[in-house]
Amino acid sequence: MxxxxxxxxxxxxxxxxxxxxxxxxxxxxxxARRVTALPRPAxxxxxxxxxxxxxxxxxxxxxxxxxxxxxxxxxxFTVASYVLVALGLNIVLGYAGLLDLxxxxxxxxxxxxxxxxxxxxxxxxxxxxxPLAVLLTTISGILLGAPTLRVRGDYLAIVTLGFGEIIxxxxxxxxxxxxxxxxxxxxxxxxxxxFEIPHLQWEGATAVIDLDDTTTFLVFGVADQxxxxxxxxxxxxxxxxxxxxxxxxxxxxxxxxxxEDEDAAELMGVPTFKFKLLAFACGAFIGGLSxxxxxxxxxxxxxESFLLILSILFVAAVVxxxxxxxxxxxxxxxxxxxLPERFRGFExxxxxxxxxxxxxxxxxxPQGLLPPRRAKRAQAVDEQLDALEEGTARA
Amino acid sequence: MxxxxxxxxxxxxxxxxxxxxxxxxxxxxxxxxxxxVSFDVRExxxxxxxxxxGAGKTTCFNVMxxxxxxxxxxxxxxxVPLGRRKRFAITRLGIARTFQNIRLFxxxxxxxxxxxxxxxxxxxxxxxxLIRSPRHRREEREGEETAREVMKFLGLDxxxxxxxxxxxxxxxxxLEIARAMATKPKLLCLDEPAAGFNPAEKAQLMDLIRxxxxxxxxxxxxxxxxxxxxxxxxxxxxxxxxxxxxAEGTPAEVxxxxxVIAAYLGTEVDDLDDEEGVx
Numbered sequence: 285m286x287x288x289x290x291x292x293x294x295x296x297x298x299x300x301x302x303x304x305x306x307x308x309x310x311x312x313x314x315x316a317r318r319v320t321a322l323p324r325p326a327x328x329x330x331x332x333x334x335x336x337x338x339x340x341x342x343x344x345x346x347x348x349x350x351x352x353x354x355x356x357x358x359x360x361f362t363v364a365s366y367v368l369v370a371l372g373l374n375i376v377l378g379y380a381g382l383l384d385l386x387x388x389x390x391x392x393x394x395x396x397x398x399x400x401x402x403x404x405x406x407x408x409x410x411x412x413x414x415p416l417a418v419l420l421t422t423i424s425g426i427l428l429g430a431p432t433l434r435v436r437g438d439y440l441a442i443v444t445l446g447f448g449e450i451i452x453x454x455x456x457x458x459x460x461x462x463x464x465x466x467x468x469x470x471x472x473x474x475x476x477x478x479f480e481i482p483h484l485q486w487e488g489a490t491a492v493i494d495l496d497d498t499t500t501f502l503v504f505g506v507a508d509q510x511x512x513x514x515x516x517x518x519x520x521x522x523x524x525x526x527x528x529x530x531x532x533x534x535x536x537x538x539x540x541x542x543x544e545d546e547d548a549a550e551l552m553g554v555p556t557f558k559f560k561l562l563a564f565a566c567g568a569f570i571g572g573l574s575x576x577x578x579x580x581x582x583x584x585x586x587x588e589s590f591l592l593i594l595s596i597l598f599v600a601a602v603v604x605x606x607x608x609x610x611x612x613x614x615x616x617x618x619x620x621x622x623l624p625e626r627f628r629g630f631e632x633x634x635x636x637x638x639x640x641x642x643x644x645x646x647x648x649x650p651q652g653l654l655p656p657r658r659a660k661r662a663q664a665v666d667e668q669l670d671a672l673e674e675g676t677a678r679a
Numbered sequence: 680m681x682x683x684x685x686x687x688x689x690x691x692x693x694x695x696x697x698x699x700x701x702x703x704x705x706x707x708x709x710x711x712x713x714x715x716v717s718f719d720v721r722e723x724x725x726x727x728x729x730x731x732x733g734a735g736k737t738t739c740f741n742v743m744x745x746x747x748x749x750x751x752x753x754x755x756x757x758x759v760p761l762g763r764r765k766r767f768a769i770t771r772l773g774i775a776r777t778f779q780n781i782r783l784f785x786x787x788x789x790x791x792x793x794x795x796x797x798x799x800x801x802x803x804x805x806x807x808x809l810i811r812s813p814r815h816r817r818e819e820r821e822g823e824e825t826a827r828e829v830m831k832f833l834g835l836d837x838x839x840x841x842x843x844x845x846x847x848x849x850x851x852x853x854l855e856i857a858r859a860m861a862t863k864p865k866l867l868c869l870d871e872p873a874a875g876f877n878p879a880e881k882a883q884l885m886d887l888i889r890x891x892x893x894x895x896x897x898x899x900x901x902x903x904x905x906x907x908x909x910x911x912x913x914x915x916x917x918x919x920x921x922x923x924x925x926a927e928g929t930p931a932e933v934x935x936x937x938x939v940i941a942a943y944l945g946t947e948v949d950d951l952d953d954e955e956g957v958x
Contacts, residue, residue, distance in 0.1 A: 526809055529808050529809045529811065530805065530808050530809065532808075533803055533807075533808035533815060533819070534798040534801050534803045534808070534815075534818065534819075534822075535803070535804075535805060535808055536808075537787070537791055537794055537795050537798060538795070538798065540784065540786075540787055540791070541784045541787065541792075541795045544783075544784035544785060544786055544787060545782050545783075545784060547746075547782070548778065548782040548783070548784070549784070549795065550765075550766045550767050551744055551746070551766050551767070551770060551776060552767075552770060552775075552795050552796050552799060552858060552859070552862060553767045553770040553771055553795075553796065553798065553799025553800070553862050554767055554795060554798070554799075555765070555767045556767070562805065566805075656786075
């Protein structure tokens with residue numbers, strides 16, 4: 285089984301073997317089709333190039349993409365952390381269909397673990413802090429899920445909404461957790477100084493290598509944020525791979541079946557409660573990881589960093605992108621995180637425009653920018669359904 | 680055992696009870712949905728469960744599959760009391776069912792629907808899936824083999840990659856049966872599988888139910904409104920009315936049972952007439 289990042293998302297390895305020849309081949313878009321049609325080495329080369337491009341983004345300083353008013357590396361890091369969070373929430377919301385409105389709670393637990401045990405109460409090593417943060421977040425996910433996943437739909441949304449706020453208010457009110465003044469001196473990832481990488485500088489359409497503006501590989505400092513972005517990007521690739529593995533297994537199918545019809549799934553032998561809890565734990569794991577990395581980049585956190593609005597934005601990222609499609613939610617996260625940064629210049633208009641864009645999206649593309657192939661296929665098939673029905677003998 | 684309706688190659692029907700309902704009662708508030716119902720489903724037989732609307736047929740299914748707990752009485756499967764077993768655990772024991780209103784996983788492909796059924800006995804966990812362990816790969820391969828084989832048996836192999844909700848009505852009904860069969864049950868419970876079918880489709884379904892028993896060796900419990908179908912395909916028939924069992928026996932016996940005739944005269948006399956004098 286190929287595991288290329290760019291190969292199309294098939295629901296199961298099983299489905300793939302025949303869908304290639306399926307007469308109702310789904311619409312992957314012309315570009316994607318052309319890429320998949322390429323011979324394997326060429327495909328891998330393309331994917332490789334794209335990956336290199338992603339890593340090089342903060343160095344290229346491409347004029348249109350780069351944010352004029354803020355450090356581009358920092359913006360990229362923010363976008364990447366939204367992407368990671370969206371991937372985690374996608375497991376909960378997109379795959380298992382559980383509306384979690386308190387996802388920021390996990391993000392906060394991850395961040396606070398690193399800050400509290402790395403600076404405020406203890407000085408553990410960064411290498412210990414990250415696994416610890418992930419572990420605590422996952423446990424908190426299970427603790428939250430065990431009682432609440434017995435309720436469905438709206439109730440789950442309300443309970444999780446409360447969870448997110450409780451975490452923030454706890455941090456705000458406990459002196460041990462730094463209270464309102466927050467925690468400073470959060471440990472940064474350990475640096476290894478190896479070599480300097482020059483940035484590009486653009487004069488009109490020509491780029492020159494700017495030897496005065498360099499990023500030191502691999503130093504996690506304050507000024508240059510590119511290394512944090514590289515770290516986050518690497519984590520994203522790992523999570524993407526894991527996401528794909530789970531999706532193409534009994535677990536992914538169980539999640540989907542639970543989302544589609546919980547009772548029927550249970551009666552077909554899916555232990556739905558266990559699987560929902562697992563989805564919650566996976567989501568918490570990824571959310572906590574993202575929060576931990578955020579804290580160790582930021583160096584400083586306080587309860588203000590984990591407002592309810594973040595939960596809403598995370599859900600927006602997943603829904604805007606297309607819940608259930610990992611590439612869709614990546615796109616959604618980019619839209620939600622990058623656009624406001626890019627157009628920071630408009631300042632007071634920023635949120636209005638952003639809200640308007642969301643409104644338009646909800647109206648004209650309710651299934652998301654890049655819906656799961658199922659939704660796309662379903663549309664294509666719906667159009668051909670009449671013709672098909674005539675040719676198909678009903679039994 | 681009289682088998683006017685059974686196909687030529689009779690399967691061993693030794694009469695041992697596979698599933699037993701023993702004085703099962705279930706009460707919803709003031710309503711007694713089932714009132715001390717007892718009957719056996721014998722290994723290898725096709726048992727029809729009939730009764731007017733609201734007689735408690737689907738409630739019976741729900742008790743057997745763990746959706747409801749009986750208020751009193753006991754359900755035993757292969758001699759083992761179901762007790763408070765979870766629904767998925769009962770499925771793993773070997774009881775599978777379809778639904779009166781089709782309840783497929785609409786946005787999954789037909790094959791994936793059946794794979795979910797096949798997964799009922801799989802043990803792949805997160806670690807297995809992440810590292811593609813031998814167990815994961817074996818279970819994926821076996822699951823797909825099972826699923827494709829069952830779909831072929833039901834004539835759905837050409838539709839494997841369609842979304843379930845895009846299948847025709849008849850195909851959806853059969854896909855439900857395929858999904859249930861993929862869980863490798865001993866007892867297959869079909870809840871009104873012929874609802875909405877025309878006579879030709881009903882005839883095919885009868886044939887299919889017989890094949891499921893004869894070729895796959897499954898015991899079948901069938902809830903159906905269509906008298907000609909039930910009488911035609913069942914070895915024995917149990918009749919419910921107002922949550923009570925009022926008759927049980929071969930189709931011929933049940934057909935002539937005064938209590939059954941009385942029960943049906945009120946509500947579904949038209950239905951019976953339509954079936955060209957089966958009763």
